[in-house]
Structure formats: C-alpha cells, structure tokens
Amino acid sequence: MSTTARPTVSVITATRNRPEQLENALRSIARQFFRDFKSIVVDDGSNNAVFDTYECIWQGLDNRFHLADPQTPGAPGTGPADARNRGLAMASGEFVAFLDDDDEWIAPDHLQVGIDAMKRLDADWFFADMQGHRNGKVTKSNWFDCAPFLITRSTQVAGLDGIREVPLAIVLRTLQRQVIHPDIVIVRREIVQRFGGFLKYTWQMRVTTF
Numbered sequence: 697m698s699t700t701a702r703p704t705v706s707v708i709t710a711t712r713n714r715p716e717q718l719e720n721a722l723r724s725i726a727r728q729f730f731r732d733f734k735s736i737v738v739d740d741g742s743n744n745a746v747f748d749t750y751e752c753i754w755q756g757l758d759n760r761f762h763l764a765d766p767q768t769p770g771a772p773g774t775g776p777a778d779a780r781n782r783g784l785a786m787a788s789g790e791f792v793a794f795l796d797d798d799d800e801w802i803a804p805d806h807l808q809v810g811i812d813a814m815k816r817l818d819a820d821w822f823f824a825d826m827q828g829h830r831n832g833k834v835t836k837s838n839w840f841d842c843a844p845f846l847i848t849r850s851t852q853v854a855g856l857d858g859i860r861e862v863p864l865a866i867v868l869r870t871l872q873r874q875v876i877h878p879d880i881v882i883v884r885r886e887i888v889q890r891f892g893g894f895l896k897y898t899w900q901m902r903v904t905t906f
Contacts, residue, residue, distance in 0.1 A: 702788045702789070703732050703733050703734040703760070703788070703789045704730075704732040704733065704789055704790055704791060704811065705730070705732065705733040705734075705789045705790070705791045705792070705793055705807055705811065705882070706733070706734050706736055706783075706786075706787035706788060706789035706791070706792050706793070706885065707725055707733050707734070707735045707736065707792075707793045707794070707795060707807075708736050708738065708780055708783030708784065708787065708792060708793070708794050708795075709721055709722070709725075709735065709736070709737045709738065709783075709794070709795050709796065709797055710738050710740060710776045710779035710780050710783065710796060710797065711737060711738070711739055711740065711742065711779075711797035712739065712740040712741060712742050712773050712779075712797075713742045713743060713746055714797045714798055715742075715746050715749040715750070715753060717797050717798040718737070718753065718797040719753045720800055721795050721796070721797050721798070721799060721800055722735065722737070722753065722757060722761060723800075724795070724800035724801045724802075725761075725795060725801065726757060726758075726761075727801075727804045728801065728804055728805075728806065728807045728808070729804050729805050729807075729808045730805075730807035730808040730811060733760060733789070733793075733807060734760050734762060734787075734788070734789065735760055735761040735762060736762055736764055736783045736786050736787060737761070737762065737763050737764060738764045738766075738779040738780070738782050738783045739763065739764070739766035739779075740773040740774060740775070740776070740778075740779045741766075741768065741769070741771035741772060741773045741774075742766070742769060743769055744769045746769075747766070747769050750763060764782060764783060764786055774896075775896060776796070776894075777893075777894035777895060777896045778894075778896050780794060780878070780893065780894050781893040781894055781896075784885075784888060784889060784893050787885055788885075789885060790884065790885060791810075791811060791814065791882055791883065791884055791885060792882070792883055792884075792885045792888055793807065793810070793881070793882045793883075794878035794879055794881060795879050796878070796879055799879045801879075802827065803824075806824060807882070809824075809856075809858075809859070810822040810824065810882040811882065812856065813853065813856055813859045814882065814884075816853070816855075816856060817853065817861060819861075820883065820884050820887050821881060821882065821883040821884065821887065822881070822882040822883075823876050823880050823881050823882075824880040825838060825839055825840055825880070826839040826877060826879065826880045827839065839874065839877075839880075840870065840874055843869070843870045843873045843874055845866060845869065845870075846860070846862060846866060846870055847860070849862075849863065849866045850862040850863070850866060
C-alpha cells in the first residue's frame, strides 16, 4: 500500500463496502499495458470487516496501488463525488483516470490508447466506449449507439486506429443522449482541478425521488 514516484497517470477509485468488486476493479488496472500509473483507492467509510480484507486484496498488487487515508470505519459516507475529490487532491500525475469499485476496464490497452491519443493531439481529455454487463452477460454492447453522430460528425485520426477527434459541440450533443461515465474518461489533471473537481450535489440529485 505504499506510494510510487510521480506517475504519468493517477487512477482514482472510490469505494465503500464492496471488497470483491473492488478487487476485480484493481486487477483490471493491474492488467493495463501502460505501466506508469499510480492507483489511489479512496475508502468512503467501509465497515471494519471490509478493512480486514484489504491486506488480502493488496497481496499480489505492487507499490503502484495506494489506499488513501480512509474515513473512520463505519462512518457515514460522503458520497462518490467527495471521495473522487479526495483522490484528486492526492493525485500527482499529468493525467487522471477514474474507475469505480464496481466496474472494470475490459481493454488492457485503455490507458495506453488514451495517453497516446492525448499526447499525439495535445488533447485535454479522452473518452472511450463502454459496455453494460449483468450477471456475466453483456446487456449493452455499445454505450453510445444512441449517438451515431459521434462517428458521422467526428474525424478519424491518421495513424491511430479507432481514435476519432470529436468537436466540443458534438460532445455536448452526446451528453443530451447519454452520460459520459467517469470510468471511461482520461483528463489532464490541471483541467479537472482548475474546475474544482466533482460537484457534490450531483450525487444527491441522482438519489432524490420526486
């Protein structure tokens, strides 16, 4: 659970009381071809039993995986937005990526492709496609199938297979159809920190019923 020297990418994972899913998420980070990263796990008040499993989870992981100073075990959670912001405060990489504890990066080249594309284009952020899975079955194979204009109104980048440069107007139009989940985003750290990180009230809005 120790730290490493300043990495190219800081990967932030917020977690609470989901040790089995967290382990799967961290293993998917460990499988990445791109090796110059630091994983920052922010625990948002998991119970004591979960903390007892962490030593076991970290066996087999190397010193790029760091458990941030946790909340008091069993404390009321402050929510994923606040947990991600705590991770951002500890991040030192040029780039920041996010992976929730109940998700996984399917492609082992996710970080490599994203960093290569951002450096090639001098881009501020990158987002990938994603799939929906439930009980081991694919429930949604293409997250952005509701936004075909992502392909028709974007430009294939020469020399980078499958990478497209998307105008900001098309990104904003996409957001009207489908959420761009933090799990598929890589962004320059200075950008996300300049804008103050994640808004805490967005989580409250998601769980409010009317």
